[in-house]
Amino acid sequence: xxxxxxxxxxxxxxxxxxxxxxxxLLCRHGARSPMIEYPNYKHKNHWKNGAGVLTTVGMRxxxxxxxxxxxxxxxxxxxxxxxxxxxxxxxEKDRVLQSAEALLAGxxxxxxxxxxxxxxLWRPIPVRVFSVESDYYLQGVDIDKCxxxxxxxxxxxxxxxxxxxxxxxxxxxxKMCTLAGYRKFDYLDMFVCVFALTDCFNCDKAANLSRPTWxxxxxxxxxxxxxxxFLTILNKDFPExxxxxxxxxxxxxxxxxxxxxxxxxxxxxxxxxHAHDITIASFLGNLNFTIYYDPPFASCVAVELHSENQEFYxxxxxxxxxxxxxxxxxxxxxxxxxxKQFLSLTSxxxxxxxxxxxxxx
Numbered sequence: 001x002x003x004x005x006x007x008x009x010x011x012x013x014x015x016x017x018x019x020x021x022x023x024x025l026l027c028r029h030g031a032r033s034p035m036i037e038y039p040n041y042k043h044k045n046h047w048k049n050g051a052g053v054l055t056t057v058g059m060r061x062x063x064x065x066x067x068x069x070x071x072x073x074x075x076x077x078x079x080x081x082x083x084x085x086x087x088x089x090x091x092e093k094d095r096v097l098q099s100a101e102a103l104l105a106g107x108x109x110x111x112x113x114x115x116x117x118x119x120x121l122w123r124p125i126p127v128r129v130f131s132v133e134s135d136y137y138l139q140g141v142d143i144d145k146c147x148x149x150x151x152x153x154x155x156x157x158x159x160x161x162x163x164x165x166x167x168x169x170x171x172x173x174x175k176m177c178t179l180a181g182y183r184k185f186d187y188l189d190m191f192v193c194v195f196a197l198t199d200c201f202n203c204d205k206a207a208n209l210s211r212p213t214w215x216x217x218x219x220x221x222x223x224x225x226x227x228x229x230f231l232t233i234l235n236k237d238f239p240e241x242x243x244x245x246x247x248x249x250x251x252x253x254x255x256x257x258x259x260x261x262x263x264x265x266x267x268x269x270x271x272x273x274h275a276h277d278i279t280i281a282s283f284l285g286n287l288n289f290t291i292y293y294d295p296p297f298a299s300c301v302a303v304e305l306h307s308e309n310q311e312f313y314x315x316x317x318x319x320x321x322x323x324x325x326x327x328x329x330x331x332x333x334x335x336x337x338x339x340k341q342f343l344s345l346t347s348x349x350x351x352x353x354x355x356x357x358x359x360x361x
Contacts (some may be wrong), residue, residue: 019306020076022262024255026247027065027300028277029099030058031206032254036196039181043200043209054095057206061298062099066171069300072325076268077107084105088127088272091279092138099298100127100274107270127274136354137254138248138275146358149244156238157188165233166190176223180212189236191230198227198294204280206297228293231278235285239349242286244358247279249286249351255303256343256350262305263312263339284318286349288331296320305339312339 007042032054033047047053070077086108089202090100101124110116130137133145143150156162166173166187177185177193185193201211201220213222242248251273262269273279280295302317302325313336317325329335332345351357 013209019308020073020268021302021307021312022258022271022305023069023073023076024258024273024274024303024305025069025300026251026275026280026283027062027094027099027103027295027355029054029093029274029278030061030102030297031055032058032095032201032203032296033235034196034200036192036199038193038196038200040179040212041200042212043204043207046207046209053095054096054098055207058095058297059098059102061206062102063106065298065300066103066108068106068319069103070107070109073270076270083355084273086125086270086272088274089138090123090127090129090133090274091276092129092135093139093276096138096274096276097127097129100272101125103272103274127244134355135246136250136351136358137246138251138273138279141358142193146244147360148358149241151360152238152241156234156241157191159238161237162230163187165229170341172219172222173226176215176219176250192226194223194230198223202294202297224293228291231281231285231291231294235282235291236288239286242282243349243351244354245278247275247282247286249349249357250354251279251283252346253350253352257352259303259314259343260341263307284328287346289328298326306336313337314339314342 010259032052033049034041035052037044037051048203068340088100088104090097104125104127107269108123109121116123129135130139132139133141135141136146136149137196140146170190173190173194176197177190180193180197182189182193201223204211206215211217258269258271277295279300280301281291283301284291284295300319302319304317306313306315313333314330315336316330318328319325327335330342330345331336333341337345
């Protein structure tokens with residue numbers, strides 16, 4: 001019965017996506033080591049290669065994602081070779097570049113006669129990187145090069161809505177941070193603590209490491225919801241933030257330009273953008289989707305262009321790396337959103353000139 005369900009589900013997916021013209025995929029890198037370790041962190045000796053380094057688990061997550069999307073988008077991706085129109089872009093971080101390469105290895109495995117070696121079913125596919133000085137799209141430029149965004153950060157952290165939110169959770173946050181080994185911390189330190197704790201817990205879970213005894217699974221989930229709620233506040237209550245930040249308005253501008261170009265082309269296209277959790281959060285937030293939790297390792301957002309009876313429409317999906325992609329419906333439109341309506345609804349969220357917008361008026 002389970003096999004029958006899988007076959008029928010696959011047939012349904014193949015039928016639904018048979019009219020697909022292009023896919024633009026925004027993905028987070030795979031599992032890594034923690035970026036910041038809290039004082040009482042008990043797994044410090046587990047991570048031998050430093051902070052923020054992609055793990056073997058993370059590589060496999062991205063490779064498996066490539067295999068999954070190859071099946072899901074089988075009508076777009078050739079069974080024998082990768083199309084010349086494939087484009088891959090990465091933020092300039094080793095863990096992101098490696099994740100993009102791993103996903104592409106699963107997405108475009110070579111046939112035997114085109115393999116690099118007989119016993120190596122892999123071939124290199126170019127991954128482009130925006131320069132550090134001008135990456136307003138995936139990595140983000142240094143904050144001192146975007147004074148408008150720096151100003152927005154200050155306004156956000158000291159806004160009444162954020163201070164009220166923190167005050168509601170203050171007792172719980174202080175309890176967890178004290179147990180984690182933080183001794184003295186002010187208002188801003190609480191953000192550092194929450195981000196450090198949730199990051200370590202996520203990395204530990206991916207590496208199958210035990211949770212500390214001083215926090216329950218319910219309390220850990222509560223901390224994760226706090227971080228997710230803060231990300232939602234960032235993007236929902238401060239639209240200028242997601243409009244300016246990488247993954248938000250600037251990346252949407254590139255994706256929208258691609259939609260226009262692809263709708264005028266007879267070729268099929270696959271575009272991969274590989275970046276970070278905050279990139280995906282900003283992209284979703286900029287389009288007014290609620291972010292309940294951090295986008296997990298190897299999660300992806302897909303923007304698809306379809307054609308039917310010479311009319312184009314856009315579909316979006318969110319793949320959290322464990323379940324089948326969930327449909328995303330843009331506010332004011334249907335799941336199958338006509339291209340013209342999609343462009344109209346997103347027009348005020350597109351940042352086509354991020355370098356100019358970063359300058360204070």
